[in-house]
Amino acid sequence: VLSDPLRSVEVQLREAVGGVHGVVGDTAMSLVETGGKRLRPALVVASAIATRGPGAVTGLVIEAAAAVELLHLASLCHDDVLDCAEVRRGHASANVSWGNRVAVLAGDVLLSRAFCIVSELRSRERARFCQTVEVMCAGQVAETHMQFERSASVPGYQSAIRGKTGALFASSCWLGASAADASESLLSALERYGGELGTAFQMLDDVHDLRADGAETGKPCAADLRAGVVTLPALLALHDDPGLGELLGSDLDEQEIDEVRCRVLATRGGVRTLEIARGHVERALSSLSEVGLFPEGKAPLVSIAESVRQPVGLAGVA
Ligand code: FPP
Numbered sequence: 001v002l003s004d005p006l007r008s009v010e011v012q013l014r015e016a017v018g019g020v021h022g023v024v025g026d027t028a029m030s031l032v033e034t035g036g037k038r039l040r041p042a043l044v045v046a047s048a049i050a051t052r053g054p055g056a057v058t059g060l061v062i063e064a065a066a067a068v069e070l071l072h073l074a075s076l077c078h079d080d081v082l083d084c085a086e087v088r089r090g091h092a093s094a095n096v097s098w099g100n101r102v103a104v105l106a107g108d109v110l111l112s113r114a115f116c117i118v119s120e121l122r123s124r125e126r127a128r129f130c131q132t133v134e135v136m137c138a139g140q141v142a143e144t145h146m147q148f149e150r151s152a153s154v155p156g157y158q159s160a161i162r163g164k165t166g167a168l169f170a171s172s173c174w175l176g177a178s179a180a181d182a183s184e185s186l187l188s189a190l191e192r193y194g195g196e197l198g199t200a201f202q203m204l205d206d207v208h209d210l211r212a213d214g215a216e217t218g219k220p221c222a223a224d225l226r227a228g229v230v231t232l233p234a235l236l237a238l239h240d241d242p243g244l245g246e247l248l249g250s251d252l253d254e255q256e257i258d259e260v261r262c263r264v265l266a267t268r269g270g271v272r273t274l275e276i277a278r279g280h281v282e283r284a285l286s287s288l289s290e291v292g293l294f295p296e297g298k299a300p301l302v303s304i305a306e307s308v309r310q311p312v313g314l315a316g317v318a
């Protein structure tokens with residue numbers, strides 16, 4: 001039920017970025033074409049269908065779905081500049097291929113094209129989209145403040161990921177439902193689902209970061225430790241291995257990074273993080289059962305949540 005609408009989203013994405021000339025335009029297009037799971041557009045479309053059935057997928061829904069994906073791609077492109085990341089989705093990141101200047105501008109182009117699309121939406125979806133950009137930036141700023149900081153804390157981490165990742169998941173659901181004229185109770189149930197799902201998703205990403213061999217995630221291993229970002233598995237690892245406190249949040253060399261990575265994985269930090277993530281998925285799912293939804297939209301929302309509850313490739317965590 002999602003595949004036709006998602007094909008329309010792909011067309012809209014290419015149209016949105018197609019007219020930009022020069023290296024910045026080419027870079028923006030290659031970021032669109034390198035793909036990804038298109039999870040956020042799927043949430044927009046599924047939330048619209050869950051609200052009003054398959055007939056709910058209007059041009060407004062497709063536009064909202066394309067805009068959230070462009071925002072997501074822009075944020076990753078800027079994130080790679082901030083993190084000095086070298087690999088994204090198995091390819092050299094834009095900052096490595098074309099340099100920071102082009103990468104920042106390509107991210108700006110993606111963001112401005114998202115705003116162009118959003119300017120055609122209704123005022124409350126427009127306002128929601130703009131607020132989301134601001135909340136994502138605040139989440140990223142919160143994370144940046146904790147970078148190379150010994151005082152990183154679990155509440156600080158939770159609030160940063162709710163902003164940088166949870167907000168766009170929540171808004172994707174909200175926008176899809178709103179474009180389908182959902183009631184307030186439905187809007188808030190779907191928004192809660194998205195926020196909880198996004199939080200769980202980021203926690204999984206943070207466990208993956210410690211384990212990934214690159215093949216599964218298309219990203220290099222231990223990028224967070226390298227960037228001085230102290231994530232939940234590492235924070236929870238301090239319980240079993242308090243000595244790690246000396247190392248976390250420091251500027252580590254490659255040998256120390258590998259030592260910290262192995263020590264974190266030897267604790268229950270990874271398993272505990274997965275348990276906490278699972279709790280968020282449960283809350284996401286229970287939010288869906290609090291309201292009456294069209295099954296054609298509810299089913300994909302449930303299966304997206306289940307794919308986050310039972311992640312592949314993390315079987316061997318501690
Ligand atoms: C990835 O985190 C980054 C985000 C989820 C959001 C980044 C947000 C910004 C840079 C600010 C907002 C930017 C715009 C253009 C509005 P990660 O580093 O944990 O994920 P990764 O492992 O995929 O790099």
Ligand code: MG
Pocket residue numbers: 079080083085
């Ligand atoms: Mg990053």
